Amino acid sequence: MTPFSYLRARSLDDALAIDPSRGDRLLGGGTNLIDLMRKGVEQPSRLIDVSGLSEGIEPSDSGGIVIAAAARNSAVAAHPLVRTRYPMLSRAILAGASAQIRNMATVGGNLMQRTRCLYFADAAGSRCNKRDPGSGCDAIGGFTRYHAILGTSPSCIATHPSDMAVALSALDARIHLAGTGGGRTVPAADFHLLPGDHPDRETLLAPGEVIVAVELPPTPAALKSTYRKVRDRASYAFALVSVGAALMVEEGRIEDVRIALGGVAPKPWRAFGAETALRGRPATADAFAAAADAALEGAAPQPGNAFKIELARRTLISVLSGLAEDLR
Amino acid sequence: MxxxxxxxxxxxxxxxxxxxxxxxxxxxxxxxxxxxxxxxxxxxxxxxxxxxxxxxxxxxxxxxxxxxxxxxxxxGSADDLHPLQAAFIEHDGFQCGYCTAGQICAATAMLEEIAAGMPSYVTEDLGADGIAISRDEIRERMSGNLCRCGAHNGIVDAILQVATEKVA
CATH class of the missing domain: 3.10.20.30 (Beta-grasp domain)
Structure with a gap:
């Protein structure tokens, strides 16, 4: 690990002193950053530890919930308001990592974590446009079981690893950002960027900006929601495919629906097309199959991950059918 | 500090x-x-x-x-074993013992998490007040601790015994 200095932030102002151009990085739980520093992928000159800032999880004035950026993943998943009003988010977090890592990981850090693409992590031996822009991509044509089938570019096929962020995207969460010039709020579904020609640009966070909170709006459909993760072992593994979904049916017709996929794209993949295909229609198996087709439209797999198209279709149909069954 | x-x-x-x-x-x-x-x-x-x-x-x-x-x-110590240490010995919850300290520290906290009502991915009803302890719950909650010797069945037995004694 290259030498760095360490500063424990006592206030948001301490965090806003971040200057990425000088090698400053914010440190949350460290579960991803410390590992990448040890691998030589990340080489910050200074860590500003923001894990001691606000961990609050509070009801919002509008009837939703505001979760401060330093809230631990385990605290969010176990919070009574999250469990009862947004079960998809609880399940998504509980599907991720291990209990130890969820105790450490912060909400802000979860959003900012890097891909687990093996070629990205292999600083010594692999080319990676995300780690070293313009150097090439050794994942394309390589071992692609864990890579993306949607939203890829000729530069990058890495997946975003977060389960939590899939649920936040589906739930129309808003991310509160602070900067020295003031604050702004952005939709979670827009926060992560597709790779295009610049896979090194992963979020719309501007240099010097800091995530301060995540806000969940009141969402009646979320009361009937869940998250299913399909992986190579039953627990403590990244997703091959995951589905976060919420369903609200009134008089047999779908009043509201939310769908986002994980493990298939460089960002949490909100399936707006599938939602549009379902709104106002009867909650039938045919409708769910059509929605799954819409969700996977345009998929461009690698030879090693073409199985994900059918796996994602079946998982999505199964999750939606299960929610509809529970509503009967 | x-x-x-x-x-x-x-x-x-x-x-x-x-x-x-x-x-x-x-x-x-x-x-x-x-x-x-x-x-x-x-x-x-x-x-x-x-x-x-x-x-x-x-x-x-x-x-x-x-x-x-x-x-x-x-x-715990050799003269004053933690209940989980004693249960791991009783149920052969290890072979080489390399993962055991991590397993026992994790299990100690896991029992507190269950007592506090914290759910896991396999908890069926997220709205329920208490957690019904089971082998599936223990396996899911202990998935962050690997045992290359394959003593997982003994580990689950040991934790289940201590969890049951705690409740009794």
Whole structure:
């Protein structure tokens, strides 16, 4: 690990002193950053530890919930308001990592974590446009079981690893950002960027900006929601495919629906097309199959991950059918 | 400030690169905590920080300045075994023993999490007040601790026994 200095932030102002151009990085739980520093992928000159800032999880004035950026993943998943009003988010977090890592990981850090693409992590031996822009991509044509089938570019096929962020995207969460010039709020579904020609640009966070909170709006459909993760072992593994979904049916017709996929794209993949295909229609198996087709439209797999198209279709149909069954 | 390790105050290291794991093993010679993968994949380095289980390999020692750390040495000793240590012996919850300290630290915190009503991915009803302890719940909650010898069945038996005795 290259030498760095360490500063424990006592206030948001301490965090806003971040200057990425000088090698400053914010440190949350460290579960991803410390590992990448040890691998030589990340080489910050200074860590500003923001894990001691606000961990609050509070009801919002509008009837939703505001979760401060330093809230631990385990605290969010176990919070009574999250469990009862947004079960998809609880399940998504509980599907991720291990209990130890969820105790450490912060909400802000979860959003900012890097891909687990093996070629990205292999600083010594692999080319990676995300780690070293313009150097090439050794994942394309390589071992692609864990890579993306949607939203890829000729530069990058890495997946975003977060389960939590899939649920936040589906739930129309808003991310509160602070900067020295003031604050702004952005939709979670827009926060992560597709790779295009610049896979090194992963979020719309501007240099010097800091995530301060995540806000969940009141969402009646979320009361009937869940998250299913399909992986190579039953627990403590990244997703091959995951589905976060919420369903609200009134008089047999779908009043509201939310769908986002994980493990298939460089960002949490909100399936707006599938939602549009379902709104106002009867909650039938045919409708769910059509929605799954819409969700996977345009998929461009690698030879090693073409199985994900059918796996994602079946998982999505199964999750939606299960929610509809529970509503009967 | 200071780091409190098993009740003793310790000065944080000058070099921020020192992980909590390295501090415990190399500087404090508390070698009960094991270094396995050193990348957050195996759980061998699990310790308790302010009562919560964390991975000491991915924690900078500087981050726990002002906080309380408990390692396997703080849970029990050869003359005064922790109930989980006794149960692991009784149920053959290990072969080589390398993962055991991490398993027992993780299980200690896991029983507290269940007592506090915290759900897991396999908990059916997220709205329920209490958690019904089961082998499936234990397996899911202990998935962050790998055992290459394959003693998982004995580990589950040992934890289940202590959990049941706690309730009784």
């Amino acid at each position: 200071a780091i409190v390790v098993n009740g003793t105050r310790v000065a944080p290291p000058d070099d921020p690169r020192v992980s909590l794991l390295d501090l415990l093993r190399d500087r404090l010679h508390l070698s009960g905590t094991k270094i396995g993968c050193n990348q957050g994949a195996c759980g061998a380095c699990t310790v308790l920080v302010d009562g919560k289980r964390v991975l000491s390999c991915l924690t900078l020692a500087a981050q726990v300045d002002g906080r309380s750390v408990v390692t396997i040495e703080g849970l």
